[in-house]
Amino acid sequence: MSNFLQPTILLLKDGTDTAQGKQHLIGNINACSFVVDTIRTTLGPRGMDKLINTGRYSTVSNDGATILDLLDIVHPAARTLVDIAKSQDAEVGDGTTTVVILAYELLKQAKKYIEDDVHPKIIIKSYRQAAQLCLKRIDEIAVKIDTTDKDKSLEMLEKCAGTALNSKLIASYKEFFSKIVVKAVTNLDQELLDLDLIGIKKVSGGAMQDSLFIDGVAFKKTFSYAGFEQQPKKFIKPKIALLNVELELKSEKTGAEVRIEDPQEYQSIIDAEWDIIYKKLDTIVKAGANVVLSRLAIGDLATQYFADRDVFCAGRVPEEDLNRLSKATGKQIQSTVSKLTHEMLGECDLMEEKQMGKERYNILSGFPHKSTSTIILRGGAEQFLNEMERSLHDSIMIVKRAIKNNTIVAGGGAIEMELSRYLIEHAKKIFGKEQILIEAFAKALEITPKQLAENAGFDAMAILNKLRKEHADPNPDKMWIGVDIDNEDVCDTFKTFVWEPSLIKRNAINAATEAACLILSVDQTVKNPNSSEEQNKQIQQQKQMLRPTRGARF
Missing domain, CATH: 3.30.260.10 (TCP-1-like chaperonin intermediate domain)
Known part of the structure; x- marks a missing residue:
């Protein structure tokens, strides 16, 4: 038989980068380690902060989701850690650093078994089984708080x-x-x-x-005209008009044309504009409003008009603050004043303007519907206030x-050590590879107390050994033993009031497990930068074709 040369078959474009196999999977895990090394020192009460300079702004933070987002990570596998931090932040609000560290520790434990040719699907199956056992155990031991008291x-x-x-x-x-x-x-x-x-x-x-x-709504003093300073700055039991109306004289748009036969008619057109604005202002005052707040501008004419009648006004009030006022007063924001009545006005106990630092704030408090509030933070640098x-x-x-x-668990690594002990006990009853993989999951859970101790400057191994000894005791009183940050020891963190909603731990374990399983399930990455470049080039060409040339006639 004659030998024929096999023809070269090109499936992907020139410049396409592909990576696959066991080494690719290990490379993804290694990429995640660089991300985790950045934020692991931020965990716990003695965690350090990170200063991230993006060129124009500097941010000081120890929030995992904020740090990872600002780092602008582009590695596909490492981006998964950013996504789970964001999901934890959106769903629960706290535990963003914990979930990222736990996800990487699960990958780290799996890495040695992948190197020994254990199939990733077996690891994924075992990890998911272990996560379900953890969630079941959390439900069993979580303490329910009596909300009737x-x-x-x-x-x-x-x-x-x-x-x-x-x-x-x-x-x-x-x-x-x-x-x-x-x-x-x-x-x-x-x-x-x-x-x-x-x-x-x-x-x-x-x-x-x-x-x-x-206990109400506060917003920074808005842009104002000269007449504003003549207005009263304090009202008891005021009537509040919430508007989405522009109260100022507006000139006609450029190119407007009005044909008149008699020059005297021009004055009637000018008078009509003034009549419109005065009619609006008269309607507001006759309705009985003491405080007029609008999302749109309030001009100098309206400001002076209100000042002469002892009415307070503020234009360009932020939309979110106006919506909160609507919720607190139980009244709708009006988009016209033509039919404004006394019944459409909100009310509160007190409205006053206060000086805070170099800013002046308008404060409205004592609403009939207690559904909104404002926290005013004071501090030094802008970065510090942002972190607050x-x-x-x-x-x-x-x-x-x-x-x-309304169920809680003890923090300080206590719940993680209890779950680790529970998984190890369960693994002894299982035959096969699942046994060592569930034990690997249990070992990964120990990263939380270990990292807490390291960040506090303690001997992490000594603390971890003490915790293992205490949790090995079948006495249920030892279940909540965690890291004692104040005394470089271990203690019952439930008695020291280190409490967390059980939902935090449930969500963290779920999210970390899913992220680890996702990375373990990827055995090939295909990257073709040329495709995106060509796509962008085609879009630009299409835009250029649709854009009319200067001087073209239609």
């Missing part, structure tokens, strides 16, 4: 809020801020718990403890989840 319920929420703030820049004032956070969340409609109704404003200057909780806002957001999310899901 209001005092105990508030105490539980404050402890959960304080635990979320333990690792933040404002940890030294966690008792002060946890009370503010709980007040803000409990003020909301308990069925909806819409966090958009909690306003957070930042005012530079002052100390952290100068921060304020306002991120910290409070995490704490607010935790309190919301604690209200929705």
